[in-house]
Amino acid sequence: MVRVEFLGPIQKEPLELDITNLNELAEILKKDATMQEWLENSAVAVNDTLVSNRDFPLKDGDRVALLPPVCGG
Secondary structure: EEEEEOOOOOOOOOOEEEEOHHHHHHHHHHOOOOHHHHHHHEEEEEOOEOOOOOEEEOOOOOOEEOOOOOOOO
């Protein structure tokens, strides 16, 4: 199982999913209308390392974090 966490202003509880890559995660999250905008604008980290390839392989115990753009000061 892979743990998916939503950081910052994304108001969504973490998910535990049986997925093998980020493409599968994107397909699942696209079904949630509130997540569509976040998917387009968020960075993704796997085990605290930023990744940009949706074919990035995931294994049991991995932690995926969606990192939305934020402003602050």
